[in-house]
Amino acid sequence: MINTDSLKSYCLRLGDNSLILGHRLSEWCGHGPVLEEDIAMSNMALDLIGQSRGFLSYAAKLEGKGRTEDDLAYLRDAREFVNCMLVEQPNGDFAFTMMRSFLYSVFAYLNFSKLVNSKDETISGLAEKSLKEIIYHYRHSADWVIRLGDGTTESHQKIQQALDELWSYTDELFEMDEVNEVLIKQGIAFDLKNLRAEWDQLVNEVISKATLKRPGDNIYKSKGGIKGIHTENLGFLLAEMQFLQRAYPGAKW
Amino acid sequence: MQITESLLWKTLNEIPDPEVPVISIVELGVVRGILIQEDKVVITMTPTYSGCPALKAMEEQIIAKLTAEGVDKIEIKLIYKPAWTTDWLSEETKQRLKDYGIAPPPKLTASHILPMLKDKSLVQCPFCNSLETKLTSQFGSTACKSLHFCNHCHQPFEHFKCH
Numbered sequence: 001m002i003n004t005d006s007l008k009s010y011c012l013r014l015g016d017n018s019l020i021l022g023h024r025l026s027e028w029c030g031h032g033p034v035l036e037e038d039i040a041m042s043n044m045a046l047d048l049i050g051q052s053r054g055f056l057s058y059a060a061k062l063e064g065k066g067r068t069e070d071d072l073a074y075l076r077d078a079r080e081f082v083n084c085m086l087v088e089q090p091n092g093d094f095a096f097t098m099m100r101s102f103l104y105s106v107f108a109y110l111n112f113s114k115l116v117n118s119k120d121e122t123i124s125g126l127a128e129k130s131l132k133e134i135i136y137h138y139r140h141s142a143d144w145v146i147r148l149g150d151g152t153t154e155s156h157q158k159i160q161q162a163l164d165e166l167w168s169y170t171d172e173l174f175e176m177d178e179v180n181e182v183l184i185k186q187g188i189a190f191d192l193k194n195l196r197a198e199w200d201q202l203v204n205e206v207i208s209k210a211t212l213k214r215p216g217d218n219i220y221k222s223k224g225g226i227k228g229i230h231t232e233n234l235g236f237l238l239a240e241m242q243f244l245q246r247a248y249p250g251a252k253w
Numbered sequence: 254m255q256i257t258e259s260l261l262w263k264t265l266n267e268i269p270d271p272e273v274p275v276i277s278i279v280e281l282g283v284v285r286g287i288l289i290q291e292d293k294v295v296i297t298m299t300p301t302y303s304g305c306p307a308l309k310a311m312e313e314q315i316i317a318k319l320t321a322e323g324v325d326k327i328e329i330k331l332i333y334k335p336a337w338t339t340d341w342l343s344e345e346t347k348q349r350l351k352d353y354g355i356a357p358p359p360k361l362t363a364s365h366i367l368p369m370l371k372d373k374s375l376v377q378c379p380f381c382n383s384l385e386t387k388l389t390s391q392f393g394s395t396a397c398k399s400l401h402f403c404n405h406c407h408q409p410f411e412h413f414k415c416h
Contacts, residue, residue, distance in 0.1 A: 022304075036400065040392035047396065050304025054333060125334030129303055132336065132416050140391050 006182040007120065008062040009082070010189055012072070013179075013226055014123075015055030016083035018130075019073055020234070021104060022048030023241050024091055033094050040140060044101070047133040054126040074245035078235045084225040086169035088234040092162065095148050095155065099162035102141035106202050107173045108134045110195040119187040142206045149210025160212050167215040172222050173199075179226075256324060261287045261294065264322050271310040272395045273413075275353040278311050282341030285332060293326035294319065299337045301416070302396035339416045351379045356401065356412040376412045378403035386410075 025045035032038025056069035086104055091097045112134060115127035148159040174192040183189035207214055222231070244251055265287070266279040278284055286297040296315055300308050312329050319327050339358035342350075347357035356379045375384045383405035390400040391414075398411045 036390035036392070039394070040390055043392035043396055046304030046306065047302055048304070050300070050302060054303060121334060125332070125336065128336040129300075129333050133302060136391055136414075 003182050003186075004062050006179045007188065008059050009179045010183055011055045011059035011062065011123070013082045014126075015052040015059060015069075015072070016081050017052075017087055017104075017108070018048040018055065019052035020081070020083045020237065021087035021101070022046075022052060023237060024087065024089075025097070025101070027091055028097065037094070041097070044137050044140070047130075047137070051126065051130045051133070054129070058122050058126070070245075074242045078230055078238055079228040081230065081234060081238070082226050082228060083230075083234075084169065084172045084175075085222045085231050085234075086166065086173065088230060088237055089166065089169065090233055093158060095144075095158040096162040096165070098141050098144040098148065099159060099166055101137060102145050102206065103166055103170055103203065104173075105134050105138040105141055106199055107195070109138050110198055110202075111190075111192070114190040114195070118189065123188060145206055145212075146210040149207070149212045156211065159210065163207065163212055164215050168220055169222050172225055175223060175226055177226060256289060256294075256322070258287050258289060261289070261319065261322070261324075264318055265296075265315060268311070268314050268318055271307045271314070272397075273350070273353070273355065275349050276342075276346050278315075280343065280346045282337060283308075283311065284315075293328055294324050295328045295330060297330045297332050299332050299335075301337050305396050307395070337416070339413065342413075350413055354379050354410060355398065356410060358413045358415040361415060376401050378406060378408065379410055380408050381406040 022045045025041045025048065028038065028041040029045070030038065032041055052073070053069050056072045060067045060069055060072055086100060089096075089100060109131065112127045112131040116124050116131060118124040118127065145159060148155040150156070174196055176192055180189055180192070184191055204214060223229075262279065265284055266277045268278050270276050270278055270281050273281075281301070283298050283301060284296065285299050286295075288295040288297075296319075298308070298311070315329065316327050338361060340361050342358065350357045356376050376386050376388075377384055378386050378401075381403060383403055385404040386401050387404065388399065389402050389409065393400045393411050397414055397416065399414050400409065401412050402409050
């Protein structure tokens with residue numbers, strides 16, 4: 001029998017990752033360094049928020065309490081969000097945003113490539129859709145990582161700093177718990193450990209082209225996003241994202 | 254008048270895509286099915302891109318158009334499988350895109366995923382057919398298009414991304 005609670009938790013993780021990164025990228029709208037990049041980041045934000053709509057509405061349906069994807073996005077508190085901490089980190093400068101997108105989209109690309117074979121029809125359908133979109137995000141961010149890393153002294157220094165700062169949040173992408181165990185047994189989800197080698201290879205390929213130095217692994221690595229543990233940044237993000245529905249419950253336009 | 258499935262397909266085929274009005278929403282491939290039930294008509298749709306903002310506009314236009322045709326109750330269902338692909342655009346539709354100034358998408362190959370990661374292939378300019386074009390940005394005015402520039406006729410143009 002399919003464990004509905006586990007499936008719901010899993011969909012929340014996938015949906016929250018996309019939602020939070022999508023919101024972060026949407027903060028660039030109107031602030032991009034050049035028009036094309038402003039459009040690119042808004043496009044990627046749209047893709048991600050669209051993906052999260054699919055996963056969150058499925059989670060709401062599985063929950064069966066009459067909540068919608070909007071309720072899940074706007075009316076949950078920080079401790080109930082189960083995204084990884086990488087995606088909630090503030091935008092910083094353009095290099096930081098591109099590096100964050102790059103590290104995430106390599107992971108999402110590998111994860112969705114597996115999930116297209118999920119035995120759950122809805123997940124495999126959403127994964128197929130998301131995969132096509134994430135490939136563009138991956139290419140776009142990888143191009144910028146290379147261009148900035150192999151660019152001027154200043155751009156190189158900024159993108160290296162972004163990589164160093166974000167590195168603490170990369171192990172967490174592969175974190176699993178009993179929810180994953182249950183779904184792996186049923187062929188709905190896949191073992192994230194198996195993605196690690198390929199993630200390392202794809203990331204190494206780009207950072208070496210970008211003449212960047214891969215940070216050492218003897219640093220503090222965050223853990224616990226899937227359990228609702230977050231950096232302080234998520235609270236500030238939610239305060240802005242959820243403001244309207246919190247101040248005017250049920251507002252529509 | 255008797256409402257038939259073929260009549261409804263024809264009706265929906267008159268609705269232009271809100272963002273690329275030169276092709277209809279049926280030609281675009283987002284309308285996946287029409288089911289006439291006793292008390293309602295069920296339309297199944299699939300988004301081109303997950304976050305495509307035109308989807309809402311399409312739904313509204315479908316409801317308006319079918320209501321005018323005499324359908325009382327319409328239900329719109331969103332499906333994600335099979336995922337939308339540019340391969341559903343017919344050759345004729347692609348030609349219409351080109352005439353409109355948008356470079357049409359090439360056909361997807363069977364194992365498109367990895368090549369797409371490295372793909373830097375050239376896009377043909379829809380105005381002068383030159384291959385001397387360059388990519389300006391992978392993201393354009395709508396989710397489904399990228400921006401290019403033709404070095405031969407010096408025209409910027411859009412490309413309907415292969416998806």
